Amino acid sequence: MFVKIHEAYRKTVAVCDAELLGKRFEEGKKQLDVSKEFYGSEKKNEKEVLEILKDAALDDSTFNLVGKKAVAAGIKSGLISEDGVMEIKGIPYALSLL
Template identity: 40%
Template sequence: MILNERETQEGLLVAVCDEDVLGETFEEGDLSLTVTEEFYGGDEADERAIVESLTQAAVANIVGTRAVELAIEEGFVDEANVLEVGPTLHAQLLRMQ
C-alpha cells in the first residue's frame, strides 16, 4: 500500500491507497474518483505503518480494496459507510476533537 501524510492546521491528513489503484480513475453512476499521484502518492508502507498513521489521523482518505478492508478490520471505518466506486472501495475518516 501507499501512504502519504501531511500536517495541516486541522491535524494530520492521511491518504492511503492500494498500489494498483494509484493513477486510476473509477466511476459509479455520477460519482468519479481519480486516485492522483499528487494526493495519494507517497511511500510504500506495511499494514503496521498504515494502522499507526490512521491512529494519528485527523482526516484520512482511503482507496482500494486492501486498504479499506484493513481500515475496517482495525475499526477505523464502519463497513456500512464504505463506497463502492466501480471495482474499488473508498472510505473517509474524520476524527472530531
C-alpha cells in the same frame, strides 16, 4: 499500499492500494481520482499503515482510504465500519472525520 499525510488545519491521511495509484474510476456522477500527488509515493506494508492510522487518529485527523487493502486497514484499526464503505466501479473507498 501508498500513504501520504497532508498537513493543514488537521492532518489528512490518504491511503490507497498500490495497484490503484494513478488510476481514475467514474460511475455516473461519482469519481475517484487516485493520483500520486494526493496519495503519495511512500509505499508501506499493512503493519506500517495500521500504525500510521492509529497514530493519526490520536491527532484528530481525517482519513481518505481507497482499495480493498486500505479500507480493510481502516476497518481493522477501528476508524471506519463496514457500513461506512462506499464503492465506485467496484472499488471500495471510505472517508472518515474524527
